[in-house]
Amino acid sequence: MLAENLVEEFEMKEDExxxxxxxxxxxLxxxxxxxxxxxxxxxxxxxSLQQMYTTNQEQLQEIEYGSQIHLRLCQRS
Structure with missing residues (x-):
């Protein structure tokens, strides 16, 4: 009896x-x-990443320029 009810309920839900x-x-x-x-x-x-990259490149150029000036000043001494 219980099994029959479960089967019927399953069959009804299967169509939905x-x-x-x-x-x-x-x-969606x-x-x-x-x-x-x-x-x-x-x-x-x-x-943001592009801006950081640009800033990094600018800072790198400043450091390289500063290092070149420092090297030239040291060579004069």
């Missing part, structure tokens, strides 16, 4: 979709928003 269309739509909307947020954040990080 495993998802609710509204839940699926909401999940959230996934799209999350994807956009991740792309935006990635762009911000890339811009």
């Amino acid at each position: 979709p495993w998802y609710d269309h509204r839940d699926l739509q909401q999940d 909307q959230l996934a799209a928003e999350l994807g956009k947020t991740l792309v935006d954040r990635n762009t911000e990080l890339e811009d």
Whole structure:
């Protein structure tokens, strides 16, 4: 008796979709928003990294120039 009820219940649920269309739509909307947020954040990080790289290159040039001046001054002495 119990087994028959379980089989009938399973057969009824088998015909129904495993998802609710509204839940699926909401999940897709959230996934799209999350994807956009991740792309935006990635762009911000890339811009920040590029700025750090540029600053690093400028500082490296300043150090190299300072080292050359220091070397020339030491050679004069």
